[in-house]
Amino acid sequence: MSSTPSLRVIIVGAGIIGASLAYYLSRRSRITVTVLERDVPGTGASGHSFAWVNAFGKDPGHYHSLNRRSLDMWYRLAHQLDTDIGLHVGGEMRWENQREPAERLKQRIRQLQHWGYPCRLISREEMMALEPHLSPGAVLAASFSEADLHVETDAFINACLRHAVVHPHTTVTGFVKHNGRITAVKTADAEFPCDVAVLASGVQTTELAALATVSMPQQRSPGIVIKTTPCAEVLHNVAVLHAPPDDEGCQHLHLRQLADGSLRIGQGTQEGINRDASQQHADALLARAKVYLPDIGDAAAIPTPVGYRPMPLDGFPVLGFTSAVPNLYVALMHSGVTLAPLVGEMAALEIADGARVDLFAPYRPERFV
Ligand SMILES: Cc1cc2nc3c(=O)[nH]c(=O)nc-3n(C[C@H](O)[C@H](O)[C@H](O)COP(=O)(O)OP(=O)(O)OC[C@H]3O[C@@H](n4cnc5c(N)ncnc54)[C@H](O)[C@@H]3O)c2cc1C
Numbered sequence: 105m106s107s108t109p110s111l112r113v114i115i116v117g118a119g120i121i122g123a124s125l126a127y128y129l130s131r132r133s134r135i136t137v138t139v140l141e142r143d144v145p146g147t148g149a150s151g152h153s154f155a156w157v158n159a160f161g162k163d164p165g166h167y168h169s170l171n172r173r174s175l176d177m178w179y180r181l182a183h184q185l186d187t188d189i190g191l192h193v194g195g196e197m198r199w200e201n202q203r204e205p206a207e208r209l210k211q212r213i214r215q216l217q218h219w220g221y222p223c224r225l226i227s228r229e230e231m232m233a234l235e236p237h238l239s240p241g242a243v244l245a246a247s248f249s250e251a252d253l254h255v256e257t258d259a260f261i262n263a264c265l266r267h268a269v270v271h272p273h274t275t276v277t278g279f280v281k282h283n284g285r286i287t288a289v290k291t292a293d294a295e296f297p298c299d300v301a302v303l304a305s306g307v308q309t310t311e312l313a314a315l316a317t318v319s320m321p322q323q324r325s326p327g328i329v330i331k332t333t334p335c336a337e338v339l340h341n342v343a344v345l346h347a348p349p350d351d352e353g354c355q356h357l358h359l360r361q362l363a364d365g366s367l368r369i370g371q372g373t374q375e376g377i378n379r380d381a382s383q384q385h386a387d388a389l390l391a392r393a394k395v396y397l398p399d400i401g402d403a404a405a406i407p408t409p410v411g412y413r414p415m416p417l418d419g420f421p422v423l424g425f426t427s428a429v430p431n432l433y434v435a436l437m438h439s440g441v442t443l444a445p446l447v448g449e450m451a452a453l454e455i456a457d458g459a460r461v462d463l464f465a466p467y468r469p470e471r472f473v
Contacts, residue, residue: 200246235339324412332404
């Protein structure tokens with residue numbers, strides 16, 4: 105029998121990133137994984153997400169490739185977890201009804217095809233074949249991104265955390281350090297000894313990193329995705345729909361339908377700022393959705409509180425051990441739903457095996473030192 109001691113890893117945060125990493129680490133022998141969560145799993149950004157898994161608007165090429173590779177990993181991960189995580193395959197369809205945005209969409213599709221992304225411009229007939237009950241109005245350009253999908257973040261997080269020791273309602277308040285390394289993670293009434301501490305703490309990563317004297321600047325990025333009560337099946341094939349801005353100057357609308365028939369609706373881009381958590385705003389989004397999908401019928405809009413995206417200052421992920429505290433690992437990012445499989449699997453290689461994954465090279469924490 106080997107006498108190699110086990111590696112004790114404490115993950116701070118039970119969002120989609122902490123959960124995915126906990127899952128991949130827990131598949132190895134001689135690693136003990138403990139997840140500390142100040143609330144209950146999935147209540148941070150992951151619970152507010154639109155959860156569209158894609159590499160559509162991700163520039164430059166290396167960031168597109170990172171997202172693309174992770175997108176393709178979702179199938180294997182879902183198979184390994186062997187439970188329903190609400191994976192909805194079907195692609196993303198969008199269209200534009202004004203000349204300039206239509207030209208921009210055509211250019212975008214050309215760029216994405218150049219990168220090998222499975223997307224294409226489609227005719228109005230193809231749109232209607234994909235979604236027969238859609239009322240798109242004028243269509244100057246339309247596209248279909250075949251590989252895109254969506255997942256249920258709660259179901260995924262719970263499936264991953266079945267494999268780890270989780271302490272909910274446990275707020276991390278600091279770190280015990282010895283010779284520049286973290287030896288324990290502190291909460292109000294306990295200390296959890298560790299060999300590696302991981303910050304997968306979303307927007308709170310900045311203040312937690314500061315407690316360990318590490319700089320991890322973020323921008324504030326509030327967003328809203330409203331819910332509805334269940335309605336008839338309105339999306340028959342595609343997983344995600346993007347509709348153009350309306351005549352009143354409202355932004356693009358994005359929409360997906362869950363297995364229970366309820367909808368998730370947001371506006372603007374995936375990074376769009378929105379703080380309006382009112383019933384009025386929720387009603388307005390649903391009213392716009394009904395213009396394109398009349399079968400929504402009398403479903404009711406449910407406003408949701410503002411969600412804050414973890415958003416590093418330059419918009420790109422932060423991944424890796426810090427130089428200031430060599431056993432502190434940071435996993436902070438927007439698009440964490442898309443990136444969760446790849447980040448979980450590859451951060452596990454770095455933490456458990458001491459690998460330096462080349463794919464993470466552009467995203468190291470040192471860039472903020
Ligand atoms: C409105 C909106 C729309 C989005 N749409 C998409 C999308 O379509 N596609 C996509 O890929 N991404 C999207 N995102 C981004 C994505 O949701 C996030 O990148 C992802 O959820 C981040 O996961 P996380 O685990 O890093 O953070 P979180 O989910 O925020 O998890 C961090 C956890 O850490 C816990 N925590 C914090 N401080 C402490 C502490 N001191 N002690 C213990 N626990 C602590 C928190 O309670 C939280 O549960 C969207 C985000 C928002 C807000």
